[in-house]
Amino acid sequence: IDIVRGAGGVLSRADPKVAEERYQNFLSVLRCVRCWAKRRKLYSNKLGYLGGVNFNLMLGLICQMYPRASRAKLLTQFFSIFxxxxWPNPVCLCRPYLDQRPLDSEV
Known part of the structure; x- marks a missing residue:
């Protein structure tokens, strides 16, 4: 990652090759997780189980926690952490914005 200074302030620009590799790792691990869930009949939002978006968010969190990890490490950490x-706690990719104003207040 290199740092660029411009009119908009300091920007971070990732190496496209690294970004592509991380994206391919994400997709590969996601395919494994989906295959695992489908084989165990656990892949269905309709039946109350986790579905595609849920697995995407969960794996996204793992990728944020371990940005340089191999595919095997991402898969291992996915199952270890989850x-x-x-489970009453949500899986969040960023901190939630909490607006403390009452619902009937003016914006």
Whole structure:
């Protein structure tokens, strides 16, 4: 990653090859997770199980936590972390914005 200074301030520009490699890792691991869930009949939003968007978000969090990890490490961490996840807690890719104003207040 290199840093560029411009009129808009400091920008970070990632190497396109690194970004492509990380994207391919994400897709490959996502295919494995989906295959695992489908084989165990756990891949269905209609039946109350996790579906495509859910797995995308969950794996996105793992990729944020381990940005330089191999595919095998991402897959291992996916199952390690989510096997002990406190499920009432949401999976968040960024911090939630909490607006403390009452609902009837003027914007």
């Amino acid at each position: 096997s002990i996840w406190n």
